[in-house]
Amino acid sequence: MENDNTVLLNPPLFALDKDAPLRYAGEICGFRLHGSGVPFEAVILDKATGEGLIRAKEPVDCEAQKEHTFTIQAYDCGEGPDGANTKKSHKATVHVRVNDVNEFAPVFVERLYRAAVTEGKLYDRILRVEAIDGDCSPQYSQICYYEILTPNTP
Template sequence: MQIRRYKHFASVVGLVLGLLCAVEAAKVNKHKPWIETTYHGIVTENDDKVLLDPPLIALDKDAPLRYAGEICGFRIHGQNVPFEAVVLDKSTGEGVIRAKDKLDCELQKEHTFTIQAYDCGEGPDGANMKKSHKATVHIQVNDINEYSPVFKEKSYKATVIEGKKYDSILKVEAVDADCSFQFSQICSYEIVTPDVPFTVDKDGFIKNTEKLNYSKERMYKLTVTAYDCGKNRASEDVLVKINIKPTCKPGWQGIKGPTLSVTLKRHQELFVCGTLKGKSFYSIPLERD
């Protein structure tokens, strides 16, 4: 009877001790979480979603133990990092990185910082939390085509001589403030004014498509626009004035002065025309008397 009672007592004690040990063992946080060493992310400016490769998952060998095997947080290290990391699932260790503020690719194209995962420690109070090593995160900010091309000059002008075909009369140029090549590069220029004997190429060079005739047209006014490679049109088109100079006709020559040869009247306008140091000196429309 005595022995049986003793045996019963011993088994109860054993059970209690066993339970205590199990509880104690459950409280022990043996392993620190593990994450990859490097992550690469892509985020579009004005958006907060970061596409991360590989995905952010912290593993803990204490899993599936509660607390010690769970992931309670991610911490980001670095100065003025505009990102935060959040745990999505404590037991799987899944997390996401997202932008805290609006990102501006024109201001900063890339962000680099470090990240660390924390387990939940030994119990609800988070005592003896363990942290992983620090992983490096590189995030690239993708561009949005927010800006339109802007011409460098308010207007352009050039003077050409009638009867001549030019390879280039003048060059117009627009710039664009976006951060990517695609959205900041000017892909094409276009002459908006219809039926003019001029073309503009993709680099902004304007040339005449036929010989120009002063008696037909003395000045052309062209409106030119530009498109970036994301198809944004210039916020303001630009005016291009092309003056046509008449050539000296043999019949005009008459009176010869010491430097300039002639002043003649044609179409109610006055011109100076002739040769200077052996070179042809073309006429300039003068103010009328």
């Protein structure tokens, strides 16, 4: 979610280690993220189940970047039969889409709009006004309608 550190994964992050009967068999000791400028980190919640969590290092901004793709690597806690460190790992791709929040109000492109009309004449179109919204998603950046607020305007 934009402006938040929470990352909701579907499916949830789980890594499995099927080693047995080696010492620390089945435990996942950590995750490593690979990619240029990845604004996320992965933490292990439960070594036995391999459950992990990805969270943003800082709140993410949809207007700056809508999506992030990176590789995650899981490491087991294993030791080889001779006591040597023989940690094994596997990689997967993670794609994060930043959900926009409606944080910007529409603003008019021009500060002042002027038009001249002739008295007694009907016009199909007198002036075109335009507003834009800085939110990154069509859901929140689309201008739905304009309203004339000045009272007694023909």
